[in-house]
Amino acid sequence: MSDNPFPLSLEDLMRAYRTMRTIRDFEERLHIEFAKGDIPGFVHLYAGEEAVATGVQMHLTDIDRIASTHRGHGHCIAKGVDVHEMMAEIYGKATGSCRGKGGSMHIADLSKGMMGANGILGAGAPLICGAALASKFRGDRGVGITYFGDGAANQGTVLESMNLAAAWDLPVVFVVENNGYAESTSVEFATGVDSYVDRASGFGMPGVTVDGMDFFAVYEAAGEIIRRARDGGGPALLECSVARFYGHFEGDAQTYKAKGENEYNRENRDCLKSFRKRVCDAGLATDRDFDQIDLEVARLIDDAVASAKAAPLPKPSELLTDVYVSY
Amino acid sequence: MSDNPFPLSLEDLMRAYRTMRTIRDFEERLHIEFAKGDIPGFVHLYAGEEAVATGVQMHLTDIDRIASTHRGHGHCIAKGVDVHEMMAEIYGKATGSCRGKGGSMHIADLSKGMMGANGILGAGAPLICGAALASKFRGDRGVGITYFGDGAANQGTVLESMNLAAAWDLPVVFVVENNGYAESTSVEFATGVDSYVDRASGFGMPGVTVDGMDFFAVYEAAGEIIRRARDGGGPALLECSVARFYGHFEGDAQTYKAKGENEYNRENRDCLKSFRKRVCDAGLATDRDFDQIDLEVARLIDDAVASAKAAPLPKPSELLTDVYVSY
């Protein structure tokens, strides 16, 4: 076996790959199932951006917390939320992560430190400041990660939270997933700056931009930032340039994208392809090893879909539970 | 008569002095009248910060608009709002700028381009973006100025507005009046940065910090920024370091200030004193000229207080007018 040129053990490398593959398959499958009309509501797919959630969250344990977005499936999977429960939730079933009450935009698992996907742009930023504050009070060295897109980066809540985190030296990492679009609107319409990373210094924190399609780039930059936050060094901003492979939500005709944009990105910027190639080229694993993972993941997703479909819907009586005021 | 070393004509110099003196006297008088218990509610005095409102607004005409704060008397006076009506408003009288319905925190005069003091921190920033947008659509070359304190600088509305103004290239000037305190809390507790000026670049606009106790410094910096905005060059941030001579509001014991802080500032950082000295030293005017203005202003304020006191309160029927739904 050759020397490992990567900052992760082979085991962790394969774990990272499995996470990214699971996210990709989960999303590709939703794309198919949605088209069939089986899935209620809107779903926003994370396909293409897997390296961000995975590269960042490989550094986390259950003590660490994340606050996610409307495009949250990838963050959930990388935080260890049960894929069966997630799928069932998206199908609106009683066996879902939120017992069918939340749906795609509200998957949460606080026991795993996953504080929820969120239907409100930027809303996770204050929440994660609170999680980080709790960790600071407890002295448990927990770190909080909040994700937001290039569009949500301009929500007042996000901006206020950056200031708060810096003022209070909170262990928070602000991750911008800059995929160039907010729904159908180009990031050029969202702001007067070329990169959000310049905002960091204005709030008193370091910032760094990386290629979010490159797992290793994300992993290394996030590692340093997270370590620093964990050691009491305060917050930071991590901007990841990414591409989303699908539309804003399923059903989006993507007329606003350049012709061939998706194809180009899939061909040349696929985090899974480049990861696999680099690890194979380094002689650490073979295509067979990866194929094996792919196979296992495909089975997992198949199984998740099958059991989600077979699962019962919530009972009508569920409508009135889980709000304290009994009406 | 000696050469004029200042970028203003003698007439404008005396006008600037008169404005600052009017603000100072207005506020000093309110301080006295408030202590007597005659003035309802809270008043936040602008005394000490006169050079900012005046230095900025000497560049404006009625086509330009300002959005002010809870500490708004100075901005109003510098925008030409009638001093008698202002005083009457603060006394809650029917003859007030808002016919007694607004009070100190809501003085407005849209005919003068004064869009209102505001009881909500940061709320003027979006509004002034709208004023600037209206000017842009009309092509009237109007500029919008929004003021906020070192505390309010961290409101999401302000931060969002900076981004919006830059994204849309709006003719807006964001003026931070950094007096070191938000109520009783030092600016060190409000943010992780030493100066708000660094924020400008993160939103894609230029920023500059000046001594807000020096009329000429404010005047020159504001002039350049306002000209640029007027010519379509987009927004900018102007940070003015100032000192407030009184408490946050009247009645504040100011325990949070250093011993002698107010005295020091009054002695060494009084914009009126330094203005007068510089103009006299340049041989453009004499103490007599300034004393004459002081006298006229004192009479104006006396008269404003007397007529405010004598003015009638709003009639009970006024309670229900000026809301469209007749109930």
Add this chain to the structure above:
Amino acid sequence: MTRKISYKTAINEALDQEMTRDPSVILLGEDIVGGAGAPGEADAWGGVLGVTKGLYAKHGDRLLDTPLSESAYVGAAIGAAACGMRPVAELMFIDFMGVCFDQIFNQAAKFRYMFGGKAKTPVVIRTMVGAGFRAAAQHSQMLTPIFTHIPGLKVICPSNAYDAKGLLIQSIRDDDPVIFCEHKNLYGSECAVPTESYTIPFGEANIVREGKDVTIVSYGLTVHRALDAAESLARKDRIEAEVIDLRTLSPIDWDTVMESVEKTGRLVVVDEAHPRCSLACDIAAYAAQHVFEALKAAPQMVTAPHTPTPFSPSLEDIYIPSADAIVAAVGKTIARVKAA
């Protein structure tokens, strides 16, 4: 001329006609162009559900795609209105009001009063309301009672394409801030709508079905549930319900509602909002106070439950007030006739 068009098209047409008529009308919102400057500009989204589609081609830069900063751009619309424009801002979902409510309720709503009558703020905030879209707790709320509570705001919620067009044109011409609530589950519903421009005055409820036995008051989507209930009551129980569509929640047409209650003696109010401090309460209480003598039975309220909107179809379907629930409520007013 009239022809059948959808609620969505009617809104689009109202915006188009007002933009054509009045250069001070501008539109601001997230993705309201939806791809300006992009290769597919000609086929731009025109809003997340296509309501503003085509307007960019006609009116160009008078439509502004905004940053995702609701406080800033809704506030800018308000500021521009105070400076003489007539902006129409789109708040994509009413559920997002929590990130920009201050500009609406403390600024726009209060200027006129706070400034002693010396300001006007002719801004319209268009926004999607209501459940039934499988969009879960943060994209399905009504929240109309919150806006109705605030003095200084006018609150409109049309139930059909005809009203949508006439009320939106009225909203744009109105000199006060208007919250214009579009029920997302009505966008596809069609009816006959004149091609010309017309207005419907605020504060005029619409009697959409006449009847003598009971008054059912509602607005928005549930007007149709009320009509279904009325049909069923007529068919099965020979009960003739009068159905009133409020159309405008603030100002509200108390006269029409109270006259009907005085005639029928029975009142059922249907509100898709949560029960507490709702429009259902508002109307039932007003009737109880003002036409108490006329009431032959206890007024009944039919609302969504006091719960967030659930995601699962099995729960959401029973969340929205149903025609059955309305029929049952009518039953209570008729079963329990006043002893008198």
Add this chain to the structure above:
Amino acid sequence: MTRKISYKTAINEALDQEMTRDPSVILLGEDIVGGAGAPGEADAWGGVLGVTKGLYAKHGDRLLDTPLSESAYVGAAIGAAACGMRPVAELMFIDFMGVCFDQIFNQAAKFRYMFGGKAKTPVVIRTMVGAGFRAAAQHSQMLTPIFTHIPGLKVICPSNAYDAKGLLIQSIRDDDPVIFCEHKNLYGSECAVPTESYTIPFGEANIVREGKDVTIVSYGLTVHRALDAAESLARKDRIEAEVIDLRTLSPIDWDTVMESVEKTGRLVVVDEAHPRCSLACDIAAYAAQHVFEALKAAPQMVTAPHTPTPFSPSLEDIYIPSADAIVAAVGKTIARVKAA
């Protein structure tokens, strides 16, 4: 032991005792220390009206002076609550809710339901409500109906020092988000309060005066106006009013209110909020629907008008519901007795 202390002191004591008892209780807000790190730290403000004065000296860094970023710090309190802390955030005036409402109504309020019952959010948001301070339109609102409308929020508004202490301790220990409304014009009002810690359960209204002729329901400051009205009615008109102090608006104690209405047959609801979709409507409508048979007269609502709060004393004094207005409303319920 009990002794007379003010509403303000009672709140301070509740916070102090809970902070002492439970290390997970922390306080966040603007100027709640008010001069930490400053020369006058020992004599720091302790909140803009001194409610938290002295707590910093005892509990140190568990009180956090926040940046003026309500969304961020209220949201942080909510996030910390979801992670096991029991934060008490101060929103200085309820009027500022517009800059942070999303965190309250879409996040804190909905977590439990949206996450299928798997989250709890024990956060308290303390805030000042009400008029009478000459503070004008943006610092005088009640807005209690808005919070009461939202499922998932508990809304509390004590009328006296005893209730303030017991309800605040209950709020801190409660596992749901609580909006704790302190009427700024009650801070100075005193009554007997035990030194020990105690709780008052939510959903238990208080009959503050017994009577047989008419039920007057209120909360907060106007409870005292209702009591004044009741005294005057007893003295001048021999009418014995029963006065109910709701104390908690959500959950609300329907049983106590309805039992009283069943006894007296007459209802007057007094609410310092605006009239539309108010708690006055909420309670009057509930009574009309549920105890209609018992009502001998039309229920009456006494509220602030449908206007922003005016600044001038001459207008503000007539803005808040007065004892006279309550007496007049009672008169209407008694003059217009039901024909029955």
